[in-house]
Amino acid sequence: MTQTISLQDLTPEQRQQLLQEAKNEEKTAKEKRANDLKALDELATESVPASMQKLIEASKILEQAKGEVFNNFMELLKMKANTIGIKTNQQSHTITAGKQSIKLGYRVTDGYGDNAAYGIAMIHKFLESLGSDAATKKIMNVVFRLLQRNGNGDLDSKKVIQLKQIADRDFPDTDFSRGVEIIQEEYKPKLSRWFIEAYQTDGTGIERNIPLSITSVDLPKDIDLTFLLPTD
Template structure:
């Protein structure tokens, strides 16, 4: 019901304003109580949850270290017996229907001098801008020089650019620049990892979740209230 305050008497207006102010006061007090309730819940659950997650993280770290210790003799013997190359990044060991994969990942990286090669490449590309076709070519070549989120070039794309330079633009600043970039390639060790999986009775390969994100929640944990509702 909408009330037209202009139709109220002075006394009724005062009562209406007083009621509105009282209602506003009550709403502010209720919000303050709700905010305090949220803070009280956070005070209780954040430390407890953090401690639980810290324990899970510590246990994963211990398990990861133990797995590498357990496989040390196996990997040393494998390298000696099978002549495995020292730059092999992963090793998969299987028994019956279970497999464990150990190794390390590297991320692309380049020394500062790669910047000189990059400048030569861009200078050469600038000489190609003559018509629409050449602009399209420049766009395609520039995409091979796009940097990732960490500001590094993609070594696979640089290799692709080198192949184009060797084939189509020999003895040019493009070829020389890409060569400088490749000569300054300096990959960095990213992380040591462990993965595991097993093949079930139906022949389906199922990975063992080893991160808290990958682990499925039990079916009795209902979080649908957090999902967007359909209009």
């Protein structure tokens, strides 16, 4: 059983000794934290450069492989264009041989010209002229959500198509529909990146993708990082 000691029972010298011990413990703890932080900085200084070099090398290898793969299929794609034709809006091509497939192409992100703002303003003005009854407010809320811009400040082309459907169904030949037409005319998609995807069918008949990004690649099985995971 732990015995409780009251400060009132201690002599001034004993109190002074306890205070000094507490100060010494606090000082020791601060020094340990400082040393631990210094050790962390030293470990980072030791680990970051070597790891960064390894990642730079991996990035260069992927870049080189990407270029070589596109070059490998350059003649095939030209022949495909001449033989069966390639649609101008076809963004990807899949080439298959046996159980292996490679898909390559480009991705685009949505983009709209400056005049799209006039179309948006026209839609807003039209909706404000409808009144403020419950049904109108419901439509306005839907339309305003569809007109929200993404993190890059652009409209979502899929949502603009939904706007067009609403305009054609509920507000044909109005400033609403004309505003949507202005927005659609200002659609200017932007090339995002060239990509390569690879797949192969395993012995069980399941098609599996080949990881080509460092995020997609599995860690080696002998690396255990479970200590970083939540314990609950």
